[in-house]
Amino acid sequence: MTTSITVKDLCLDVPAFVQREREQRGWLDLFLGAAFDPPSRKMVRLLSGVDFQLKDGDRLAILGRNGAGKSTLLRVLNQVYQPTTGSVEVQGSCQALLNMSLGFSAEATVRENIFLRGIAMGLTAGFLRTQVDPILEFSGLREKASHRLRTLSSGQKMRLGFAISTSIQNDIILMDEWVGAGDAEFMSKAKERMQDRVGGSKILVLASHSIGLLRNICNRGIVLEQGRLIHDGDITSALKAYHELLAELRARNIFPEAAADASAGAQIYGCAESLSFSGGKALLKGWILDMEGVVPSSVVIEFADTRVAASKISFHVRPDVVAHFGLSDVKCGFEAEFDLPAGRSASSLGGKVSVFGGKTDGDAEAPLRSAPGLLS
Numbered sequence: 001m002t003t004s005i006t007v008k009d010l011c012l013d014v015p016a017f018v019q020r021e022r023e024q025r026g027w028l029d030l031f032l033g034a035a036f037d038p039p040s041r042k043m044v045r046l047l048s049g050v051d052f053q054l055k056d057g058d059r060l061a062i063l064g065r066n067g068a069g070k071s072t073l074l075r076v077l078n079q080v081y082q083p084t085t086g087s088v089e090v091q092g093s094c095q096a097l098l099n100m101s102l103g104f105s106a107e108a109t110v111r112e113n114i115f116l117r118g119i120a121m122g123l124t125a126g127f128l129r130t131q132v133d134p135i136l137e138f139s140g141l142r143e144k145a146s147h148r149l150r151t152l153s154s155g156q157k158m159r160l161g162f163a164i165s166t167s168i169q170n171d172i173i174l175m176d177e178w179v180g181a182g183d184a185e186f187m188s189k190a191k192e193r194m195q196d197r198v199g200g201s202k203i204l205v206l207a208s209h210s211i212g213l214l215r216n217i218c219n220r221g222i223v224l225e226q227g228r229l230i231h232d233g234d235i236t237s238a239l240k241a242y243h244e245l246l247a248e249l250r251a252r253n254i255f256p257e258a259a260a261d262a263s264a265g266a267q268i269y270g271c272a273e274s275l276s277f278s279g280g281k282a283l284l285k286g287w288i289l290d291m292e293g294v295v296p297s298s299v300v301i302e303f304a305d306t307r308v309a310a311s312k313i314s315f316h317v318r319p320d321v322v323a324h325f326g327l328s329d330v331k332c333g334f335e336a337e338f339d340l341p342a343g344r345s346a347s348s349l350g351g352k353v354s355v356f357g358g359k360t361d362g363d364a365e366a367p368l369r370s371a372p373g374l375l376s
């Protein structure tokens, strides 16, 4: 059977309840407002005229700034919302990794929740009986099998949700940000399983703000802006269209919301490509970018017990990186010089070396990838 997703002229309206703004001077105002001025209901359009088609082998990135409609589109693809007009046709088994705790009951036991969630995913009780042991094993919750879900920590619940959601291979995977859950040990297991599941799927739809991740995984991309599809093409052209949109918004002084709330390092990525030491200095070369295609200005090296910010840094154009991420000619390549602490040599600083980027030295917390063997 062929696997495909066909979205035709999709519009989605939902009811929104809006409370009139009133100045509240005291408890009486608050009471009267709540009693006699209920919120009014109006319809808002979340998606408008969205058209695209996916076939076997497509790995689609959904790009867009905060509130553009990415999660809403995923929910429509997952048939949580019915289109108001237009149509969505999904052929093939579909797994949505959108909400890890969907279908859980806090009062049921861990074992019972495997059945509840599994049934909500459309699996049969007979099949689920064969899955209980592997799920308990994978999530590391074997001793908790008869405990109520509400007694589990949030990390344990995430692990359980992840283990159930990824227990079977589906033709289509819908994902809102890359799924990973739990502590470092579980993360590495989770990463491996996600790679397996994505590799085994025929169609992947992934919404994320992580440009590096989308670039690595996806071969197609669409860009949403205010619920409209403004670009559909291969991943390079989609990243280019997205960066152009952000640049245009910046030029019009409309700052993408993501920039305002991004935690310092979360949206910065790059690579440390070469590191050398000479005469009390370290010289580091690489490239760095943030998700909006802007170049952050700070790079920091962390040795075993010492953090050193670059004392000198120069930027240049990197045609390879620019082409890879569909950017215009930004100067994202860097050469940075670091003064090692007085009396310390490279070998005395020793151990594991990490490189971080950020907008300032103080907030340089985003780990940069390192070329193989460079920083160990």
Ligand SMILES: Nc1ncnc2c1ncn2[C@@H]1O[C@H](COP(=O)(O)OP(=O)(O)OP(=O)(O)O)[C@@H](O)[C@H]1O
Pocket (backbone or CB within 6 Å): 014, 015, 016, 044, 046, 064, 065, 066, 067, 068, 069, 070, 071, 072, 073
């Ligand atoms: N049930 C709803 N009722 C009213 N408005 C909604 C509803 N769900 C989403 N919205 C609005 O629709 C818009 C798109 O939301 P959505 O969650 O799809 O954005 P997004 O692109 O996934 O954003 P982010 O990158 O921040 O996750 C937002 O303005 C949001 O407030």
